[in-house]
Each structure stands twice: as C-alpha cells, then as structure tokens.
Amino acid sequence: MLTAWTVSCQAPEESKTADPLASLASLEWIDLSYAFDSATLYWPNNPTGFELEAEAEGMTEGGYFYSSYSLSTPEHGGTHLDAPIHFSEKGQKLDELRLDQLTGAAVLIDVSELALVDRDYRIDTAAILAWEKENGQIPEHSIVLFRTGYGKFYPDREKYFGTAKMGLEAILELHFPGIHPEAAQFLAEKRKVNAVGLDTPSLDFGQSKDFAAHQVLMGHNIPGFENVANLDQLPASGFYVVALPMKIKGGSGGPLRVIAGVGRL
Amino acid sequence: MLTAWTVSCQAPEESKTADPLASLASLEWIDLSYAFDSATLYWPNNPTGFELEAEAEGMTEGGYFYSSYSLSTPEHGGTHLDAPIHFSEKGQKLDELRLDQLTGAAVLIDVSELALVDRDYRIDTAAILAWEKENGQIPEHSIVLFRTGYGKFYPDREKYFGTAKMGLEAILELHFPGIHPEAAQFLAEKRKVNAVGLDTPSLDFGQSKDFAAHQVLMGHNIPGFENVANLDQLPASGFYVVALPMKIKGGSGGPLRVIAGVGRL
Numbered sequence: 144m145l146t147a148w149t150v151s152c153q154a155p156e157e158s159k160t161a162d163p164l165a166s167l168a169s170l171e172w173i174d175l176s177y178a179f180d181s182a183t184l185y186w187p188n189n190p191t192g193f194e195l196e197a198e199a200e201g202m203t204e205g206g207y208f209y210s211s212y213s214l215s216t217p218e219h220g221g222t223h224l225d226a227p228i229h230f231s232e233k234g235q236k237l238d239e240l241r242l243d244q245l246t247g248a249a250v251l252i253d254v255s256e257l258a259l260v261d262r263d264y265r266i267d268t269a270a271i272l273a274w275e276k277e278n279g280q281i282p283e284h285s286i287v288l289f290r291t292g293y294g295k296f297y298p299d300r301e302k303y304f305g306t307a308k309m310g311l312e313a314i315l316e317l318h319f320p321g322i323h324p325e326a327a328q329f330l331a332e333k334r335k336v337n338a339v340g341l342d343t344p345s346l347d348f349g350q351s352k353d354f355a356a357h358q359v360l361m362g363h364n365i366p367g368f369e370n371v372a373n374l375d376q377l378p379a380s381g382f383y384v385v386a387l388p389m390k391i392k393g394g395s396g397g398p399l400r401v402i403a404g405v406g407r408l
Numbered sequence: 409m410l411t412a413w414t415v416s417c418q419a420p421e422e423s424k425t426a427d428p429l430a431s432l433a434s435l436e437w438i439d440l441s442y443a444f445d446s447a448t449l450y451w452p453n454n455p456t457g458f459e460l461e462a463e464a465e466g467m468t469e470g471g472y473f474y475s476s477y478s479l480s481t482p483e484h485g486g487t488h489l490d491a492p493i494h495f496s497e498k499g500q501k502l503d504e505l506r507l508d509q510l511t512g513a514a515v516l517i518d519v520s521e522l523a524l525v526d527r528d529y530r531i532d533t534a535a536i537l538a539w540e541k542e543n544g545q546i547p548e549h550s551i552v553l554f555r556t557g558y559g560k561f562y563p564d565r566e567k568y569f570g571t572a573k574m575g576l577e578a579i580l581e582l583h584f585p586g587i588h589p590e591a592a593q594f595l596a597e598k599r600k601v602n603a604v605g606l607d608t609p610s611l612d613f614g615q616s617k618d619f620a621a622h623q624v625l626m627g628h629n630i631p632g633f634e635n636v637a638n639l640d641q642l643p644a645s646g647f648y649v650v651a652l653p654m655k656i657k658g659g660s661g662g663p664l665r666v667i668a669g670v671g672r673l
Contacts, residue, residue, distance in 0.1 A: 162431075164646055164647065165431075167431055168513065173509055178655045179654065183624050190526065195657075203617055208495060208496060209494070211483060212658075213481070214481070214656060217476070217478045218478065222655075228475055230474060238443040354472065385667075389665065390663075393477075394579060400653065404429070406428050
C-alpha cells in the first residue's frame with residue numbers, strides 16, 4: 144500500500160520487486176516551467192502574446208468570493224512543446240503524442256561554457272560525445288535536456304533573443320544557441336531519444352533559416368521542449384521527466400508544464 | 409540508476425528504500441485528460457468555448473512544412489483545475505500551487521451506482537466511510553478522485569449537464585452529481601487531502617446555488633480537478649497522480665493535463 148516508502152526485505156519473495164508507488168513518495172519534483180503572463184516571450188513576429196482577461200473577480204450577490212478569467216495565446220511561446228506536425232507534415236499532432244514519449248528517464252547536457260561565449264553556438268555531436276565520455280551512453284528512449292545557460296536571461300528579450308526588436312525583420316537579428324542538425328540526427332537515429340528540450344526559444348539557433356534541427360527531430364516524431372526553466376537545478380543524469388502539454392486537438396504545439404523528479408535519497 | 413525496476417535484497421542496507429526513479433520506470437501512465445477542441449464543454453453561460461486559429465499551415469517558401477496555431481479559452485472548461493482563488497479570496501492562485509499538492513498517491517472512490525440513478529446525487533461522508541471500510545482510511549495528503557460514472561456522457565452536453573440549453577437561465581436546469589459540502593469538510597479536515605477531482609463539470613452538484621463544496625475545499629487551499637476522464641480505468645487505490653495545469657500567473661484555474669501512474673507489476 145501507499146503508507147510507507149520503506150521496503151522490508153524480511154520476505155525475499157516479495158521484496159524482489161519494490162512497491163513502485165511507495166518509493167515515489169521520496170521523489171522531489173522540480174518545476175521546469177515558466178509561468179504565463181504579460182512578460183512571456185514569443186517569437187518576434189507574434190502580434191500578440193499571452194493575454195488574461197477577467198470574467199469575474201470579487202464578491203458575488205450570494206456573499207462568496209468568485210474569480211474567473213479567460214486566456215489567449217499563440218501555441219508557441221513561454222515554456223511550450225513543439226509537436227512533430229509543427230515542422231513535419233505527417234508528424235504527430237499535439238494530442239497524438241503518447242505518454243511514454245512525454246515521460247521517462249532524462250539526462251542533462253550542460254553546454255553553457257561554450258554557449259555563453261558564442262550567441263551563435265550550435266550544440267554538435269562532439270558535445271554529446273564529450274558528455275557521454277563522463278556519464279555513459281545516453282540510454283535509448285531518454286529525454287535529453289540541454290542547458291545553454293541562456294535561461295538566466297529569461298524573460299529579458301534582448302539578452303535572451305539577442306535583440307529586443309519585434310516584427311518580421313527582427314528575425315534576421317536573432318542570436319541565441321541551438322542544436323546543430325547533425326546532432327539532432329545523431330540523437331534521433333543513434334540514440335533513439337524520446338524528446339529533446341533546452342533553455343532557449345528554439346531547438347534551432349537564432350540564425351537558422353531552415354530550422355533544420357526541427358525538421359530532423361520532428362521528421363522522427365520527436366517532440367521538442369523550448370524555453371525550459373530551472374535547468375541549473377538538475378544533475379547530469381538519474382532524474383525523471385514528466386512533460387504534460389495542454390492537450391490541444393490537432394495542435395502543432397502548446398503550453399507545457401514540465402517537471403523533473405529527483406531522488407532525495 | 410534507471411535501467412531496472414527490480415530491487416535486489418542482497419544488500420539489506422540499500423534495499424530498505426527502493427530507488428524511486430527505477431520505480432517510475434515500472435509505471436504505466438493513463439491519461440485522465442480530454443483533448444481541447446470545438447466540442448469541449450464549458451459552463452452554459454460562457455459566450456465562447458475553446459477556439460484554435462491557424463497562423464500557418466502548409467509548405468513554406470523555404471520548401472519545408474510548417475504549421476502553427478493560436479488558441480483562446482476560458483480557464484474553466486474541459487479537463488481543468490480550480491485553483492483555491494476561484495472561490496476563496498485569500499486562496500492560492502494557479503501558479504502558486506506547489507508540486508507536492510499536485511502529485512502523489514491517489515485513491516478512487518466509485519459512487520457511480522448511486523450517482524447514475526440520481527442526477528442530483530451528492531457524495532456524502534457515508535459514501536467515503538463505506539469506501540474506507542473496504543480499502544482502509546484515506547492516507548493524509550492523498551489525491552481523492554470520485555467516479556460518478558458521468559464521464560461516459562462526455563461531451564454530450566445534454567446527458568452530461570442534464571440540459572443542452574445555453575446561457576444564464578440554463579444554469580437553473582443543471583442536473584449532475586457533485587460533492588456534499590459536509591463530505592468536502594470531512595476530506596479537508598479529517599483526511600487532510602491534497603486535491604479532489606471528479607468526472608463531472610463541477611465539484612458541486614448541478615443544482616447548487618452557493619457552490620459550498622468549492623468554498624470549503626478552496627478555503628482550505630485544496631484544488632479541484634473537473635471533467636476528469638477515464639476514471640473507469642483506475643483501481644480503488646495504489647496509484648499515483650501527476651496533475652499539471654497550465655501555469656497561468658494569477659490564474660483562478662486552467663487547462664489541466666492529469667495522468668495516473670499504475671503499477672504494471
């Protein structure tokens with residue numbers, strides 16, 4: 144049952160498999176999601192961002208307090224998920240992603256040393272292999288998170304995107320790190336990862352014109368998590384990720400609540 | 409590490425606590441969330457429901473496929489979470505809920521036998537005590553889910569709400585089961601539960617005029633999950649819930665992705 148997280152070993156035949164639910168009580172969950180508000184960052188050409196409108200707020204005639212709001216947002220902003228259909232015509236839509244794609248053991252690859260000195264840095268296969276040399280090969284079906292260090296700039300648009308300008312023309316002036324398409328291919332084909340996330344606005348670097356890392360990952364039905372928060376709080380491996388996007392029927396992506404479970408033992 | 413869910417008992421001092429991350433690998437996740445689309449059910453007086461608008465959809469000049477949408481929705485519709493501020497002036501806002509309130513061991517109390525024959529049925533303390541007689545006392549900090557059986561009607565508005573009418577006047581004609589305020593008080597004060605959810609549009613029954621169950625739960629900073637899906641797939645106890653609402657700053661509630669982890673053992 145669920146009342147204790149310790150597992151007795153007095154009955155060997157039972158203790159071969161520990162009670163998985165009991166041991167979950169010892170997990171600490173860390174929120175990797177930014178809140179949505181008027182400061183939430185969107186791609187520069189979005190005419191509007193996140194909006195929250197009050198429908199009711201205050202005491203009712205019935206004598207009790209009541210508040211309720213309505214919201215609107217582009218799918219792709221703040222901490223959000225890119226569904227494969229975002230860049231792949233036959234890719235999965237947001238509501239078609241399976242929970243086993245969105246949950247699982249995860250690793251954190253810290254590339255901040257290189258990324259923070261070069262706004263146009265692209266995470267390459269060499270960076271992944273360097274991590275593996277220290278931490279072992281990324282297991283199949285892992286969720287791979289990259290820490291560029293740019294999360295510390297969020298939500299300062301100029302520091303995070305490389306420009307504070309808005310509109311279509313601002314897109315040419317974006318400078319932030321991303322994933323090299325070859326590394327994306329390596330993760331998809333050689334490591335068969337379930338999902339990829341990072342602490343920048345896009346899987347591709349700011350100067351990308353063809354979003355090739357997106358195309359590669361989504362072509363393999365691998366979803367992406369963008370603007371992931373608090374990656375500085377994670378170890379290199381040995382943690383579990385639950386990534387639950389709003390379940391938008393037919394969505395190309397959407398607001399994502401992503402959390403990491405770290406053992407407290 | 410994360411590669412195995414079995415726990416060896418050869419080293420007694422280690423096996424006292426199972427590896428929580430290994431335990432997660434042995435869970436099967438069940439989605440308790442409906443997708444958001446044009447059929448998503450909202451309270452009858454909402455002028456609009458869920459709307460998804462295409463920003464881009466098709467081949468780009470760059471020769472790759474691209475789709476992107478924008479959405480709008482009232483906070484309270486479909487599978488969603490009520491934050492305490494929804495009915496309690498000093499209650500937690502949506503983004504203030506802690507992850508330890510939204511994750512944890514859960515129980516399912518099936519009241520469908522009574523609820524399906526009486527659209528105005530209210531889950532009372534006796535129903536909870538009857539469940540406890542068979543399953544043991546609800547542990548403190550549990551997430552408590554009630555199955556009324558009305559989930560099978562979703563999204564048929566007439567069968568689910570008791571009326572297909574829309575507008576303010578339709579509210580008087582709502583007939584669906586909910587939680588009796590005394591049972592809410594029992595759960596809050598005697599069982600110190602973390603959260604409560606059910607497969608109806610509201611914690612309170614359709615004929616409620618004062619939303620007293622809401623007031624009691626939210627007055628204790630206990631969030632509610634409404635329009636929860638797939639409760640027929642859960643056991644009475646021994647499962648784990650992760651409930652991740654969209655993180656709306658200052659929200660009174662919002663779209664919820666809620667999943668249950670059931671042991672595969």
